[in-house]
Structures are given as structure tokens and as C-alpha cells.
Amino acid sequence: MTLKLKPDWAGEDWLSKLVNLLIQTKPIYTIMKQQARQVLIKTAEKNGIPWRQTYQALEASDTKAYLGRNTDPTLVYPSYYQVPFHAYEQGNLCWSAAFEAESATYAMALRVWPQEDLTWETAQQRLRSSFHNVLANYGPTEVKNILDAGCSVGLSTFALHHYYQSTQDHLVHTTGLDLSPYMLSVAQKRDVNREITWKHGKAEETGLPNCSFDLITLQFVIHELPREITQQIFVEAMRLLRPGGCLALVDNNPKSPVIQNLPPVLFTLMKSTEPWSDDYYTFDVESALKTAGFEHTLTTASDPRHRTIIGTKPQG
Numbered sequence: 481m482t483l484k485l486k487p488d489w490a491g492e493d494w495l496s497k498l499v500n501l502l503i504q505t506k507p508i509y510t511i512m513k514q515q516a517r518q519v520l521i522k523t524a525e526k527n528g529i530p531w532r533q534t535y536q537a538l539e540a541s542d543t544k545a546y547l548g549r550n551t552d553p554t555l556v557y558p559s560y561y562q563v564p565f566h567a568y569e570q571g572n573l574c575w576s577a578a579f580e581a582e583s584a585t586y587a588m589a590l591r592v593w594p595q596e597d598l599t600w601e602t603a604q605q606r607l608r609s610s611f612h613n614v615l616a617n618y619g620p621t622e623v624k625n626i627l628d629a630g631c632s633v634g635l636s637t638f639a640l641h642h643y644y645q646s647t648q649d650h651l652v653h654t655t656g657l658d659l660s661p662y663m664l665s666v667a668q669k670r671d672v673n674r675e676i677t678w679k680h681g682k683a684e685e686t687g688l689p690n691c692s693f694d695l696i697t698l699q700f701v702i703h704e705l706p707r708e709i710t711q712q713i714f715v716e717a718m719r720l721l722r723p724g725g726c727l728a729l730v731d732n733n734p735k736s737p738v739i740q741n742l743p744p745v746l747f748t749l750m751k752s753t754e755p756w757s758d759d760y761y762t763f764d765v766e767s768a769l770k771t772a773g774f775e776h777t778l779t780t781a782s783d784p785r786h787r788t789i790i791g792t793k794p795q796g
């Protein structure tokens with residue numbers, strides 16, 4: 481059997497084109513979107529994730545008051561970001577997306593090991609550890625400054641920060657950067673010990689100083705981006721990293737048999753709620769890293785659905 485490089489439902493294959501046609505048919509798309517949402521919430525709650533409860537608690541809290549301090553009024557949102565995403569009309573730029581992000585992330589981790597009877601807490605822990613383990617073996621040895629780009633509500637940021645804080649014998653300073661001030665507000669609300677610096681900004685144009693980080697991560701971010709933006713982020717990461725520092729990304733693995741064999745309902749739902757999906761599945765990430773000046777250190781299937789890729793900034 482030959483190894484498939486990507487799923488048939490992505491890119492230019494007939495199956496992909498057929499699904500795209502369905503998605504472009506507005507009445508069908510509207511129904512699909514609503515169904516996707518209902519299936520997602522029902523399945524999550526059946527698995528013990530308190531989806532609606534979390535939403536209501538955030539809604540009733542003072543989180544909305546954090547918006548101002550997490551908004552850079554000079555920032556211009558790029559057009560690729562101002563499109564419907566994950567069944568939200570305003571994409572990541574709304575409270576619904578931010579209040580549901582945590583539950584949606586827990587549900588995503590459960591889908592990685594569908595054959596095992598894991599709790600959502602264990603699945604989330606496994607998801608993060610599988611990435612940290614790759615970093616431990618192939619990432620930078622000394623880590624003082626970390627940037628988690630596309631941090632969303634901070635789940636990836638807290639996990640990464642705590643991991644390095646427990647393995648390094650000095651203080652670790654971590655910054656979480658995101659384009660959504662709504663996501664950042666939830667992240668800041670969750671940061672009761674004020675461990676992280678939260679920054680509203682574009683990963684491709686951060687405004688942060690040259691050579692100021694040992695590690696930059698992009699966790700489940702680039703499948704949501706057009707390839708030319710990912711390329712620009714790699715160039716920016718090259719500028720931000722110290723020599724010997726690493727850019728590490730974890731995301732859907734196009735070669736994963738689990739992803740390639742997703743049932744039609746699931747891949748159609750995925751495609752219908754993620755506008756840059758086709759672009760991602762046909763993008764040569766390793767070549768893009770090299771083009772930006774990185775040494776490609778490693779690509780590995782870090783769990784059954786995701787791959788971790790590490791690029792290192794050459795010394796001197």
C-alpha cells in the first residue's frame with residue numbers, strides 16, 4: 481500500500497471539489513454549520529466537558545471588562561482573519577468563540593484517541609505532553625523566553641510555561657500572542673497568578689524585539705492560515721529567535737491515517753468551518769521553514785492525528 485501524503489478530501493481531488501461545492505451552496509452550508517455545532521456540543525457534554533456551564537460562567541463573570549486592556553487600537557485586522565470560522569459568523573472576533581474555545585479544545589483532544597476510554601482531562605494532558613516530549617528531545621536545552629503565537633485562551637501557553645518552569649533551573653518568561661482580544665481576555669481572566677504576558681498582535685508582524693526568544697511555538701494555528709501568512713510568520717520567527725533557538729509547531733498531520741480516513745460527515749464539517757484547510761493540507765511546511773532560513777530539525781507524528789515540526793535558527 482502506498483503512503484498517502486494528504487487526505488483525498490483536501491486539495492484538488494474530485495472528492496475535495498465535491499465537498500467544496502456543497503460548502504459553497506449557501507443553504508446547505510448554513511444547515512451544515514448548525515449541525516456541526518450541535519454535534520460538537522452534544523458529544524462534548526456526553527463526554528463530561530461542561531460546555532454550556534463554562535460559557536454561562538464566563539458570560540456572568542467580569543471577563544468582558546478585560547477587552548480594553550487586551551486591544552491594540554492601532555492594529556488592523558488582516559482580511560484572511562475576518563472570515564467566518566468554526567461556525568462563528570465573526571470568526572475569532574467575538575465572545576461566543578472565546579467563551580467556547582476552552583471546551584472546544586478539550587473536545588478536540590478527545591478526538592485524538594477515539595478508541596480509548598479517556599477522560600477529557602487525561603486527553604488534554606496527553607495532547608500537551610506529546611508535544612512537550614518532542615521538545616524535550618529535539619528542542620532548545622536552555623529556555624528563558626518563550627513566545628506562544630496564536631495562544632487563543634491560553635491552554636497551550638499555561639501548559640508550555642509550566643512544563644519549562646518545572647524543567648529549567650531559572651525563571652521562565654512566557655508571552656502569549658493572539659489576534660483576538662476576546663480570546664486574550666479569557667486567557668487573562670484564567671491567569672489568576674499573573675504568570676504570562678498577554679499580547680494582542682499578528683504573529684507575522686509582532687513588533688517584538690530581535691533575538692529575544694529561545695522558543696516560539698505555533699500550536700494548532702497554521703491550519704487556520706493561508707500559506708503565505710505562515711511563510712511570513714516563519715520569517716518573523718527567524719527575526720525574533722536567538723541563534724540556536726527553535727520554532728516548534730504542532731498541527732494536523734496530512735499523512736495521518738486517522739485524518740485521511742475521517743468519516744465524510746466529519747471531514748465535511750471540518751472543511752466547512754475552516755476556510756484555509758485545503759491550503760494547509762497541500763503546503764510543504766518543511767520547505768517553507770528552510771526558505772525562511774531555518775535548519776529543519778525534525779518532523780514527527782507526535783500523536784495519532786498531529787505532527788510536530790521543529791526548525792532551528794542556525795548559530796551565527
Ligand SMILES: C[S@@+](CC[C@H](N)C(=O)[O-])C[C@H]1O[C@@H](n2cnc3c(N)ncnc32)[C@H](O)[C@@H]1O
Pocket residue numbers: 561572585629630631632633634635636657658659660663681682683684698699700701704705709
Ligand atoms: C486553534 S487556536 C490555537 C489554540 C491554542 N494554541 C492551543 O493550542 O490551545 C488558533 C488561534 O490562532 C489565532 N490566530 C490566527 N491567526 C493569527 C495571527 N496571524 N496572529 C496571531 N494569532 C492568530 C486565532 O485568533 C486563534 O486564537
